[in-house]
Amino acid sequence: MNNEPYDAIVLGAGAAGLFCAALAGQRGRRVLLIDHAPEVGRKILISGGGRCNFTNIHTAPERYLSANPHFAKSALSRYTPRDFLALVERYDIAWHEKTLGQLFCDGSARQVVAMLLEECEQGGVTIALGHPASAIDHADGRFTVQAGPVRAHAPALVMATGGPSIPKLGATGFAYDLARRFGLKVVEPRPALVPLTLAGEDLLFRELSGVSAEVVAHCHKAAFREAALFTHRGLSGPAILQISSYWKRGDTVAIDFLPDHAAGWLLERKRTHPRATLRRVLGDALPERLASVLADRIGLAGELGASTDKALHAASERLARWPFVPNGSEGFAKAEVTSGGISTAELSSKTMEAKKVPGLYAIGEAVDVTGWLGGYNFQWAWASAHAAAQAI
Structure with a gap:
């Protein structure tokens, strides 16, 4: 495998790299797939609690973040969730839809990795693991890569090593x-x-660690209705993970704790249950510990009938847009994906090839395209890998 010629060298044996190598190999290209890890598909194996949320049937370009919101349209339209699902079914991998269009394996994420490895086998892909690419050179239209004992060259190099x-x-x-x-x-x-962390006046909410509730989380124009979870460091759960992609330091995250309650509901409750307390009526809709903390922070003691309409209106408004100002996030260590990356302005949206460097491609999480939680990032991996593989 020393100084051998290939048609393409793919760096990174994650979802995008494996799929790109397999598809290119099946098109008759001689492909070398390199990864510094001793095994392939590590993120696939831990995804979806070990069951791999491998796509989302509601995939659409507007569910991705990028400096160029139109960039993902081409690749996503040419390789759809139905296309990948057809591959999964061809391998008799049982699957189910969990919620919100998320598709999971019934069994194990290892089935998806095994499927991708078999696809690579069918494409005659050579896989070299356990050594990082220590030297990469480019001259005369040819890329040369050194990875441990492996030295190879090819006219195409695919960057599929993801983010941090x-x-x-x-x-x-x-x-x-x-x-x-x-x-x-x-x-x-x-x-x-990624989970968000709290400090200052919001520290009190850390005492609710382990408590969750279905809420609507808002940041700028984005809003997600899913569960939010209080942790010993701050806020997590699907609603918070989703909104974190839109949050930047200094931004406020507003939480609607009672998304099914219409405006003015507290005034109505005052009329129908004047002797009830705010803590009691909140406890009817929310976990008791959360209801207690919210009632204490609002500060309406006593019966609803003894409170003014103005005070009750202000309380319901606050519960509908409760402001949190996170002081940070739990960082790359706990982030499911990376936002940002190789600028889409540098790449062809049709082929994923660098405009300045013929033969150089970037796919998957390495690119500045970030999907919502729930299988969207895997679908971007499959779609961008397919786009590059058709061009190699």
């Missing part, structure tokens, strides 16, 4: 460093789909 989220699995910013070496711009990477 979940570093304990070996994730790094390698793709960004390599992209910069080739003169490509990088949108500042930051943690996404």
Whole structure:
């Protein structure tokens, strides 16, 4: 395998890299897939609680964040969730829809990894694991890569090494460093789909660690209705992970704790149950510990009948847009994905090839395209990998 010629070298044996290598190999290309880890698909294996949330049937470009919101349209339209589901079913992998269009394996994420490895086998892909790419050169239209004892060259090089989220699995910013070496711009990477931390006046809510409730989380124009979870460090749960992709330091996250209650509901409750307390009526809709903390913070003691309409209106307004100002996030260590990455302005949306460097491609999480929670990022991995594989 020393100094051998290939048609393409793919760096990174995660979801995007495995799929791209397999598809290119099945198109008759001689492909070398390299990863510094000793095994392939590490993030796939832990995803979805070990069952791999492999796509989302509601995939649409507007459910992705990017400096160019239109960039993902081409790839996503040419390789859809139905296309990947057809592959899953061809391998007789049982699956189910959990919620909100999220598709999971009934069994194990290992089934998806095994499927991708079999697809690579069918494409004749050579896989080299356990050694990082220590040297990468480009001259005369050819890329040369050294990875441990392996030295190979090819006219196409695919960057599929992802971003730095979940570093304990070996994730790094390698793709960004390599992209910069080739003169490509990088949108500042930051943690996404990540728990947020609280400080200052919000510290009281840490006492609710373990308590969850269905809420609507707002930040700027984004809003998500799902569960929020209080932790010993701050806020987590699907609603918070979703909104974290839109949050930046200094922003306020507003929580509607009672999304099914219409405006003026407290005034109505005053008329129908004048002797009830705010803590009691909140306890009818929310976990008791949360209801107690919210009632204490609002400060309406006594019976509803003894409170003014103005005070009750203000209380219901606050419960509908309760402001939190997180002081940070739990960082890349707990982030499910990375927001930002290789600038889409540098790439062809049809082929994922760098405009400045013919033969250089970037796919998956390495690119400045970040999906919502729930299988969207896997679908971007499949779609961007497919786009590049058709062009190699």
